[in-house]
Amino acid sequence: MPSLIQPKASSASNPAVGRPPMLDESNEKKEGKGAYYYNETESDDPDEDEDMFIETFTFANNLHDPMKILSVPSVDGSKPIDYLSVIGNDTDTDCRLINKKVNIIGTNESSVKEALQRFKNLQIIYKRGKSPTSVVSCIHIPSETEFGIYFCSLNRFAHRTYVDLLKAGGPYYVLLSVLKNDKGDYQRPKYLLDVSAPPMFAGTSCAQAPKKHSPQQRLEMSLEERMKRVNLKTDFSNTQHDIAPDQQSLWGENKNDVHMSRMQTTPPCNPATSSATPPPKSSQDDFPALPSTPRKALLSKGPQRRVVRELPERSGHATPKTKSHSEMLRQYNYHCMRTNLAEGLESVRGFKGNIKLSASLGKILWTDIKPEMQKKIWRYQQVNEILMKEQGIRPVFNGLATKDSAVIAKISETLPPHQSIYAYFEIHANARNQPLLPYKPVVLYMSQQAVHFKKIAVATNKITEINWVTLDRKFDFQMNLQTETLTRMDVKPYSTFLKKISIHPHTRQMTYEDVPNFLQVSEIYLKNTTKIKLHFPFFVEITHVEKLPLIPQTSLGFDINKILCDTGKGEVWYTIELFYSAHDEVFKTNADLSAGKFASWTVDDVLGADENDNGPLVQFVRCLLLFTERSEKVI
Numbered sequence: 001m002p003s004l005i006q007p008k009a010s011s012a013s014n015p016a017v018g019r020p021p022m023l024d025e026s027n028e029k030k031e032g033k034g035a036y037y038y039n040e041t042e043s044d045d046p047d048e049d050e051d052m053f054i055e056t057f058t059f060a061n062n063l064h065d066p067m068k069i070l071s072v073p074s075v076d077g078s079k080p081i082d083y084l085s086v087i088g089n090d091t092d093t094d095c096r097l098i099n100k101k102v103n104i105i106g107t108n109e110s111s112v113k114e115a116l117q118r119f120k121n122l123q124i125i126y127k128r129g130k131s132p133t134s135v136v137s138c139i140h141i142p143s144e145t146e147f148g149i150y151f152c153s154l155n156r157f158a159h160r161t162y163v164d165l166l167k168a169g170g171p172y173y174v175l176l177s178v179l180k181n182d183k184g185d186y187q188r189p190k191y192l193l194d195v196s197a198p199p200m201f202a203g204t205s206c207a208q209a210p211k212k213h214s215p216q217q218r219l220e221m222s223l224e225e226r227m228k229r230v231n232l233k234t235d236f237s238n239t240q241h242d243i244a245p246d247q248q249s250l251w252g253e254n255k256n257d258v259h260m261s262r263m264q265t266t267p268p269c270n271p272a273t274s275s276a277t278p279p280p281k282s283s284q285d286d287f288p289a290l291p292s293t294p295r296k297a298l299l300s301k302g303p304q305r306r307v308v309r310e311l312p313e314r315s316g317h318a319t320p321k322t323k324s325h326s327e328m329l330r331q332y333n334y335h336c337m338r339t340n341l342a343e344g345l346e347s348v349r350g351f352k353g354n355i356k357l358s359a360s361l362g363k364i365l366w367t368d369i370k371p372e373m374q375k376k377i378w379r380y381q382q383v384n385e386i387l388m389k390e391q392g393i394r395p396v397f398n399g400l401a402t403k404d405s406a407v408i409a410k411i412s413e414t415l416p417p418h419q420s421i422y423a424y425f426e427i428h429a430n431a432r433n434q435p436l437l438p439y440k441p442v443v444l445y446m447s448q449q450a451v452h453f454k455k456i457a458v459a460t461n462k463i464t465e466i467n468w469v470t471l472d473r474k475f476d477f478q479m480n481l482q483t484e485t486l487t488r489m490d491v492k493p494y495s496t497f498l499k500k501i502s503i504h505p506h507t508r509q510m511t512y513e514d515v516p517n518f519l520q521v522s523e524i525y526l527k528n529t530t531k532i533k534l535h536f537p538f539f540v541e542i543t544h545v546e547k548l549p550l551i552p553q554t555s556l557g558f559d560i561n562k563i564l565c566d567t568g569k570g571e572v573w574y575t576i577e578l579f580y581s582a583h584d585e586v587f588k589t590n591a592d593l594s595a596g597k598f599a600s601w602t603v604d605d606v607l608g609a610d611e612n613d614n615g616p617l618v619q620f621v622r623c624l625l626l627f628t629e630r631s632e633k634v635i
Contacts, residue, residue, distance in 0.1 A: 053112040057102040057119040060127075066100055069126045083122060086595045091115040118596030121350050125596075128347035129461075136340045137364070137388065137395055137467040138333040139380035141177050142629070144326045148178040148186055148377040149471065151369050158191035162474040162635070163363045164403045164573065172365040172396070177471040178377050186377055191472050332381065337466055337479075338610065338617060342603045344464030344481045348590070349598040354484040355587040357606070359624055361576040361631070364467045364476040365396045395467040397478045400545075401576040408542065408574045410634045412530075415540065420531045423448040425510060425565075428523040431493055435517050442487075444494065448508055448526070451501050456494055459485040468624070474635065475628045477578075479620075493518035510565040511553070524548045524565050537581040538623045546570045578627065580620050 059066045072081035084102070088095040093106035093115045102119050106112040141147055151173040154160060163174075176189040323331075341357075348355055373391060387393045402408060425446045430439035445454040466479040489495075493515045500513035514520050528544040548565040555561055586606055589599045608615015 051107055053106055053109045055104045055112050055116040057104065057116055059100045059102075059123060063100075063123070063126075066097060066102075069122050070097065070102075081595070083119075083595055087115050087118050090594060091118070095119075121596045121598060125350040129351075131347065133462045133465055134340045134344055135388070135395065135465045135467070136336045137383050137469060138336055139175065139383060139469050139471065140329070140333060140625070141471045142473075144324065145179055146325045147380075147471070148180075149175045149380060149383075150178055150189070150377045151366060151374050152176045152189065152192055154365065156193045156195060158193055159474045162402065162407070163365075164398065164400055166399050166573070169396075170365075170367065171369075172367055173369050173374075174363070174365060175469050175471060189472075329380065333468075334618070336384065337621070338607055340464050340466065341479075341481060341607060341617070345603045345606055348463055348481070348483055349601070350593065350596070351483050351590055352593040353486060353590065355481070355590055356484065357479070357481050357580065357583050357587075359468075359477045359479040359578050359620070360397070360399075361401045361475050361477050361578075361628065362398045363474075364469045364478065365398060366393055367396050368393050395469075397467065399575075400573045401475070403573045405574070407635050411576070411631050412542065414630050414634055415532050416534065418530045418532045419539075421528065422531075423526065423528045424454065426525040426527055427521060428525075429497075429519055429521045431515075431519040433492055433518065439520070444497075446501070448503065451498065451503055453489045453494065453498065456487050456489050457484050458487045459483075461485075468621075470625070470628060473628060473632055475631055477624050477628065479624075507567065509567045510548075511562050512565070513561055513563065521550070521563070524550065526565075526567060526570075534578075534623065534627075538620075539579045539581050540627070541575075541577045541579070543575045543577070544572065545575060546572050578620075578624060580616060582616065 059069075063069070070083045072083075074080045084095045084097060087093075091106065091111045091114050092108065093104050093111055095115060096103050104112050104115045104119075106115070139149060152175070154163065154170070154172040154174055157163065157174050157176075165172075176191055178186045178189055181187050370391065370393075373387065373393065378387065388395075425444075425448060427444040427446065429442055429444065431442045432439050440458065443457045443460070445456070446452065447454060460482060462480055462482045464479075464481040468477050468479065470476055497512070497515050497519050500515070501510060502512075503510050510524075512521065524547075526546045526548055530542045532540050532542070534540055546567070547570045548567060549570050551564045551566055553562040553564055583606060586601045589601065593599060604610075607617040612618070
């Protein structure tokens with residue numbers, strides 16, 4: 001104890017020596033207390049909490065698994081993507097998934113809000129990617145008169161020889177215009193071919209009782225059927241195969257718009273059986289979908305007919321205020337096109353990859369036509385809303401312009417000199433990069449001049465399809481908005497497949513080998529494309545397409561299974577595709593989009609403002625119509 005006290009007494013007796021240590025000790029205690037207080041303030045002070053910003057994104061109720069959006073697995077050698085980490089790193093935020101909510105925490109308010117918006121965009125992009133192709137049809141007629149439309153069998157179309165098909169199918173139909181005469185009656189379509197030798201309006205009771213025909217009539221019908229069989233590529237032996245038994249026929253085929261006044265003045269074919277035949281339907285029953293016309297007056301007599309004729313005069317005071325038929329048709333077509341294209345463009349603003357908007361010449365055919373649809377004359381407004389949506393008919397594009405080189409030569413003569421010509425192989429295959437994964441279709445594009453890939457597309461999705469039908473013309477066109485997802489070309493199995501390809505330096509014939517268990521070729525096309533500038537910004541590409549025969553070569557015993565693509569021996573056809581080149585620069589920004597971000601362009605940048613009568617969409621359609629009309633004249 002004294003030893004402990006002695007130092008204290010010594011310090012007290014000598015203030016000069018003992019005081020500094022006491023001051024140092026006091027300062028150390030204050031500094032320690034101050035450091036401890038500072039640390040507590042950094043973690044618990046409520047003022048610091050105001051610098052932390054929190055947002056929460058909740059996935060939609062109909063989305064059961066958010067990881068389908070937030071996680072993208074590896075595809076063809078690419079790295080898997082975790083959008084929680086990617087968006088968190090891009091915005092300097094902490095993003096965590098809890099149940100179906102993403103909690104976003106950050107020190108910068110704008111960064112947190114940007115991350116929130118990106119997750120919203122990811123959900124929108126995912127949902128829009130699952131939407132089916134939007135299909136709409138536009139009916140155009142190069143005249144100013146009112147018209148109806150009806151479905152004509154492709155084999156009775158006057159321009160049938162100009163309509164080529166890539167594969168058999170059907171039965172197919174085309175739309176023809178039906179114009180009215182001075183009495184308001186629909187006339188026979190101009191481009192409808194005859195099928196029966198007897199007069200079309202010889203009588204209607206004969207059509208109701210086909211078993212009562214005379215032997216001469218049966219002979220004529222059999223000759224008619226034999227003539228039709230010669231012209232048909234598909235087996236439709238019965239000329240009335242799609243007529244319902246309770247309907248009359250008009251123009252010798254499947255229409256029931258029969259003039260009742262003529263039916264009353266024509267004697268029946270067989271009076272003995274006429275009483276058993278049900279009376280013909282009235283025009284209102286036959287055409288419930290048609291607007292009222294003076295046809296009903298034909299059933300009346302005397303003054304009633306004059307009263308019906310006065311109706312247009314009474315309502316004539318309002319006619320100057322109404323729009324013409326051609327103007328209403330143009331506005332309807334423009335509305336259908338722009339509405340569907342605008343929705344499609346909005347859905348691809350967040351797509352990372354290639355986007356293409358183009359139009360191809362060909363013919364719009366129709367299938368899944370029910371018998372009752374073929375017995376009516378329709379209005380153009382009913383095609384999308386009633387026939388396609390409710391009745392389920394489908395427009396089918398034939399996929400080519402022609403198989404006749406002479407037709408292409410005549411069209412090419414009307415065009416300016418070409419800007420470029422290039423040839424390439426389009427290789428369709430099924431591929432995978434792991435033996436346990438399923439095969440997926442891919443398309444490899446390779447130059448004919450050198451063995452290297454230009455690009456590899458692993459997915460091509462059609463977003464919007466516009467089927468433009470020009471009545472009574474040889475050509476229609478289909479406008480498509482589609483996306484293309486590309487993949488790396490330096491990964492297996494593509495790099496391995498490239499080593500197994502060889503091109504003959506003189507004949508330009510290609511040989512290749514499949515990659516066992518990884519890549520199998522299904523089809524190869526050789527395409528020679530001529531690019532022509534019409535007038536800025538419109539370009540047309542005329543492509544000579546040849547489907548190459550794939551001929552296995554004899555193995556030399558070294559387990560080498562070469563396959564020869566025999567150039568010049570395959571089926572050939574031509575395609576014509578038009579582009580609005582200004583769109584290329586707009587869509588380029590989508591190639592390098594960040595995760596969950598939309599491109600800076602808008603729908604108006606691509607299509608023009610809705611009220612703009614001379615915007616890009618209007619100019620594009622005008623160019624297409626001019627091109628089809630010029631092609632119509634030269635062939």
